[in-house]
Amino acid sequence: MTSAHREPLLVEGSGLGKTYPAGPGGAAVPAVRGLDLELRRGEALGLLGTNGAGKSTTMRMLAAVSPPTHGTLRVFGLDPLHDGPRIRARLGVVPQDDMLDQELTVRENLVVYGRYFGLPKRVLRERAERLIEFAALEAKADAPVTALSGGMRRRLTIARALVNEPEILLLDEPTTGLDPQARQLLWDRLIRLKNDGVALIVTTHYMDEAEQLCDRVLIMERGALVAGGSPRELIGAHVLPEVLELRFTGTEHAAGCAAVKELIAEGAPWRLEVLPDRLLVAAADGQDAQRRIEARVLPRASLVRRATLEDVFLALTGRALVE
Amino acid sequence: MTTPAYSPAFAEFRYWGAIFAKSWRPVLVNSVVNPVLFLAGIGLGLGGLVDDRSPLDGGLSYAAFFAPGLLAAAAMQTAVVEGGQAVFNAVRTRRSYRVAAYTPLQPHDILHGHLLFIAVRILLSSAVFVAVMYAFAIPASPGAALAVPVAVLLGVTCAAPTAAWAITVQQPSVIGNFSRFVVMPLYLFSATFFPVEVMPGWLQPLVYLSPLWHGARLCRDLSVGTVNPLDAGVDLALLALTALAGYLAARRSYRRHLHS
Numbered sequence: 001m002t003s004a005h006r007e008p009l010l011v012e013g014s015g016l017g018k019t020y021p022a023g024p025g026g027a028a029v030p031a032v033r034g035l036d037l038e039l040r041r042g043e044a045l046g047l048l049g050t051n052g053a054g055k056s057t058t059m060r061m062l063a064a065v066s067p068p069t070h071g072t073l074r075v076f077g078l079d080p081l082h083d084g085p086r087i088r089a090r091l092g093v094v095p096q097d098d099m100l101d102q103e104l105t106v107r108e109n110l111v112v113y114g115r116y117f118g119l120p121k122r123v124l125r126e127r128a129e130r131l132i133e134f135a136a137l138e139a140k141a142d143a144p145v146t147a148l149s150g151g152m153r154r155r156l157t158i159a160r161a162l163v164n165e166p167e168i169l170l171l172d173e174p175t176t177g178l179d180p181q182a183r184q185l186l187w188d189r190l191i192r193l194k195n196d197g198v199a200l201i202v203t204t205h206y207m208d209e210a211e212q213l214c215d216r217v218l219i220m221e222r223g224a225l226v227a228g229g230s231p232r233e234l235i236g237a238h239v240l241p242e243v244l245e246l247r248f249t250g251t252e253h254a255a256g257c258a259a260v261k262e263l264i265a266e267g268a269p270w271r272l273e274v275l276p277d278r279l280l281v282a283a284a285d286g287q288d289a290q291r292r293i294e295a296r297v298l299p300r301a302s303l304v305r306r307a308t309l310e311d312v313f314l315a316l317t318g319r320a321l322v323e
Numbered sequence: 324m325t326t327p328a329y330s331p332a333f334a335e336f337r338y339w340g341a342i343f344a345k346s347w348r349p350v351l352v353n354s355v356v357n358p359v360l361f362l363a364g365i366g367l368g369l370g371g372l373v374d375d376r377s378p379l380d381g382g383l384s385y386a387a388f389f390a391p392g393l394l395a396a397a398a399m400q401t402a403v404v405e406g407g408q409a410v411f412n413a414v415r416t417r418r419s420y421r422v423a424a425y426t427p428l429q430p431h432d433i434l435h436g437h438l439l440f441i442a443v444r445i446l447l448s449s450a451v452f453v454a455v456m457y458a459f460a461i462p463a464s465p466g467a468a469l470a471v472p473v474a475v476l477l478g479v480t481c482a483a484p485t486a487a488w489a490i491t492v493q494q495p496s497v498i499g500n501f502s503r504f505v506v507m508p509l510y511l512f513s514a515t516f517f518p519v520e521v522m523p524g525w526l527q528p529l530v531y532l533s534p535l536w537h538g539a540r541l542c543r544d545l546s547v548g549t550v551n552p553l554d555a556g557v558d559l560a561l562l563a564l565t566a567l568a569g570y571l572a573a574r575r576s577y578r579r580h581l582h583s
C-alpha cells in the first residue's frame with residue numbers, strides 16, 4: 001500500500017478551469033484551463049508561469065473566493081462553492097498585492113484581521129506579538145502601515161495570513177520586493193511551517209526559490225499546465241543536464257553563435273539558446289562542448305553549470321530555441 | 324478556537340468601528356456639528372425672516388418645519404457617502420472587502436456588517452441631533468424621538484441600493500458624479516427645506532418618488548405631532564420596500580463582485 005504512509009490529501013482539483021465573463025468591449029478570457037492538481041499535508045507546491053498564465057486565478061479558486069467555471073475542486077474534502085467559510089477558516093492567504101489598512105498600525109492590522117476568524121482577544125493579543133516577531137517588525141509594531149517600506153509590508157501581509165494558524169498557506173509572489181536577507185528569512189520561516197505540517201502553495205517568478213522550497217512545481221502557460229513534477233524530475237525530463245554559458249565581446253557574439261550552430265549541424269547533440277548578452281548551450285557533457293567550441297571561437301568568458309529549473313522554464317514557456 | 328459569540332457580520336461591523344475610531348473627529352464634524360450649525364443658522368436665522376413674511380400652514384415656525392427635514396437629509400447624506408464612496412474604496416483602494424473575503428466571511432456578511440455600521444452611525448448622529456432640537460425647544464410633540472428610528476430606516480433605504488451599485492463601479496470619478504448629479508438634486512429638491520406645494524407643479528410628482536421626501540415628511544409629522552396614519556403608512560411602506568429591494572440587489576451584487 002503506497003497510499004497508507006502518505007499524508008492526507010488537502011487539495012484535489014481535476015479539469016479545473018476558470019473563464020472570466022466577457023467584459024464591456026472584451027471577449028471572455030479562459031484564464032485557467034483543464035488544470036489537475038493535488039496537495040498533501042506538509043507539501044510545498046510551486047506554481048510557475050509567465051505573466052497572465054493564470055497563477056493568481058488558480059490561487060483565488062483554491063482560496064474559495066472565485067468559483068471555478070469548469071472541473072471539480074475539493075479543499076479539505078469540501079466543495080468551495082458550498083463550504084467556503086469552513087475552507088477559508090483553515091486557509092492562510094497572501095494575495096499578490098498587499099492589502100493592508102494604511103491608517104492602522106502593524107499590530108492593529110493583525111488584530112483586526114484575526115477578529116474575522118472569531119479569535120478571542122486573549123489569543124489574538126498573544127498571536128499578534130508572536131507574528132510581529134515572526135515578521136521581524138518589533139521596532140514598527142505601533143507604527144502605521146504608511147511608515148513601512150515595501151518589503152516590511154510584504155512581511156506583515158505574510159504574518160497576517162498566519163493569524164488563524166492555517167493548514168494550507170497560499171502565497172502569491174510572496175518574495176517580490178524583498179531584499180535578499182528578508183527573502184532568506186522568509187524561506188527559513190516557510191520551511192519551518194512546512195516541517196510543522198503546513199502545506200504551501202507558492203507562485204513565484206524566482207526559479208531558484210521554487211527549486212529550493214518546492215517539492216513539486218507546476219508550470220503553466222496561457223492557463224494550461226505544460227509540465228509538472230519535482231524540480232529534479234523536470235530538469236531530467238525537459239533539459240539536458242548541463243549548460244555551457246558563453247559570453248563574447250560585442251562584435252564576436254554573432255560569430256560565436258554561427259560556430260555553435262555549425263557544430264550542431266555537424267551532429268553535436270546540443271541545444272542552443274541565444275540571449276542578448278550570452279549563449280546558452282545545453283549539453284549532456286558541458287566540458288566536452290566547451291572544448292569543441294573553444295577550438296573554433298574564443299569566448300570572453302565561459303562556464304559550465306548544472307541545468308536549473310530556470311532552464312526548464314525557459315525551454316517550456318516559449319523562449320525561442322534554436323536547435 | 325472560536326468564541327461562542329462569534330458572528331461574521333459583527334466582525335465586519337467591528338472592522339468599520341476600528342477604522343472609525345482612528346478618524347472620528349472629522350466625521351463628527353460632518354455628521355453632527357454641521358447639521359447643528361445649519362439648524363442654528365438657517366432654522367433660526369432664515370426662520371425669523373420667513374415667519375414674519377409668509378407664515379407656514381397652521382402657524383408652524385420655519386425652524387419646526389426645517390429641523391426634521393434636515394435630520395432626514397443628514398441621514399441620507401451619511402448613508403450615500405458610506406454606501407457610495409466607502410464601498411467603492413473598500414473594493415478598489417482600501418480593499419478591505421477583498422481582505423475580508425479571504426476570511427470565513429461570506430459576501431452577505433460583509434454587506435450586513437457594513438450596513439449595521441452605517442445604521443449605528445446614523446442612529447447616534449440622529450439621536451444627538453434630536454437632542455439638540457429638544458434643547459432649542461423645536462419639537463411640539465414628544466413623538467419627535469421616534470424620528471430617530473425613521474432616520475435610521477431612511478439611511479438604510481439610501482445606503483443599500485447605493486452600495487449595490489457602488490461595488491460595481493470602476494472609476495472614482497463616477498462616484499463623484501453620483502454625488503453631484505444624483506445626491507445633490509435629491510438633497511435640494513426633496514422638499515426638505517420648504518413645502519412641496521411651493522415647487523413647480525410638474526416637479527411635484529417626482530418629489531413624491533423621493534425616499535428623502537417620505538422620510539422627511541414622517542420625521543416632521545412626528546416632530547410636529549401631526550401624524551396621519553395613512554400618510555405614515557405610505558411613508559414607512561415606501562421606505563421599507565425600497566430598503567428591501569436595495570438590500571436584495573446589494574446581496575446579489577456583493578456576491579458577484581467579491582466572489583468573481
Ligand SMILES: Nc1ncnc2c1ncn2[C@@H]1O[C@H](COP(=O)(O)OP(=O)(O)OP(=O)(O)O)[C@@H](O)[C@H]1O
Pocket residue numbers: 020021029030031049050051052053054055056057058096583
Ligand atoms: N477579474 C478578472 N476579470 C477578467 N479577466 C481577468 C481577471 N483576473 C485575471 N484576468 C485575466 O486572466 C488571465 C490570468 O490572470 P492571472 O492574474 O491569473 O495571471 P498570473 O499568472 O497571476 O499573472 P502574473 O504573473 O502577472 O501575476 C489574464 O489574461 C488576465 O488578464
Ligand SMILES: [Mg+2]
Pocket residue numbers: 055056057096172
Ligand atoms: Mg498573479
